């Protein structure tokens with residue numbers, strides 16, 4: 001017998017056909033004559049209803065059909081009598097594949113997201129996380145489609161590196177040295193020559209520098225991989241392990257870079273609206289329901305669907321950092337006063353996005369708050385950086401045009417105390433056939449946050465890694 005997935009069956013109109021489904025029980029209800037079992041196999045947000053005639057199948061056979069159990073059901077596909085679904089299964093045989101007793105933590109009642117984080121190993125069985133995981137998949141596919149259609153090559157950059165690309169020192173060390181018995185040099189510093197790689201190594205904070213090497217050979221590349229930051233910030237937007245997409249493009253200046261970033265984000269959202277329609281509608285309704293329990297002032301002004309369409313349809317606002325500070329100064333009273341030379345706070349980013357009512361791309365930041373590799377402007381004060389700010393999420397993309405001039409780059413590294421020997425390979429791109437080039441990094445979880453309308457990055461990655469938390 002054909003084993004069809006439930007998402008396919010629900011679209012079928014092959015009434016009268018004998019089929020078999022395998023999946024997990026969401027609910028069971030009914031009376032002494034008939035039982036209704038909702039089965040979900042993860043193929044989509046909707047479950048199929050198996051109708052069991054208790055005069056044909058004894059109630060005893062359904063004893064182990066409880067929420068969470070894995071079952072197999074055979075039956076005839078029929079047009080549904082009930083409301084809400086069009087297709088159901090008239091059960092002829094039922095088998096328990098794996099029982100789940102009453103200790104199964106996901107019983108019918110709704111659970112808080114905080115509780116679900118504690119059972120991250122089981123939360124994919126909920127409607128919400130099923131939807132999020134399917135959307136994550138489609139978004140990953142969309143990333144590859146977008147770049148492939150535009151002639152970019154997918155580059156795999158190393159997870160273990162010896163460099164700190166962002167220069168922020170937020171690295172996880174990689175070592176095989178015995179921490180209880182470390183080898184020391186005469187000056188009491190640790191002798192990393194005895195370590196596995198014969199040098200200090202860490203988990204990558206960005207694939208960009210290696211991306212630049214490839215972009216100055218293949219023209220247009222992108223990376224998509226895990227990224228690690230040991231920043232001790234317990235916020236709803238930061239993970240210690242997250243996924244980043246980093247395109248890098250030769251012969252692109254900052255404006256070309258912004259154009260690619262904007263087209264990319266719009267493509268991803270349109271792709272989501274097309275390929276994850278049911279899941280997005282579910283999350284949209286979920287958010288509206290959740291809002292009803294909130295105070296008037298805390299409710300969203302827009303629905304998830306409205307926000308997705310807004311971003312997909314409208315041209316982003318582009319302003320310089322200096323202009324942004326001027327807008328903020330005329331804005332409102334902030335907890336942190338906006339000040340030229342300082343990083344924008346979340347409240348500032350939110351204000352800018354609210355003010356312009358669309359995503360905002362801020363460019364030309366003060367060089368003091370940005371990485372060494374960014375192209376220096378003529379004014380001597382700013383660099384050709386660009387951050388894309390999104391409603392609800394804040395910074396979703398960070399990028400820049402790169403400093404392609406060897407002398408300027410070398411001088412900036414010296415100013416920032418970045419040892420030249422450790423990055424001689426990077427400087428070589430500027431020594432041999434240098435060219436103007438640009439790139440950016442999109443935080444995958446921040447994208448998923450925006451698309452799903454969830455409010456914490458811990459809820460859009462299967463197994464979050466955050467300070468004091470590496471369970472599962």
Ligand code: 4AD
Nearest residue numbers: 206208238239242246396397398399439440441443
């Ligand atoms: O702005 P960032 O630090 O830029 C870079 O790493 C550059 N090397 C990118 C490039 O030009 N190729 O990080 C880029 C994006 C941020 O805008 C944010 O979306 C995400 O990565 N991000 C994080 N996401 C989750 N948790 C964290 N701790 C993140 N840190 C950055």
Ligand code: MG
Nearest residue numbers: 387395397398
């Ligand atoms: Mg950034």
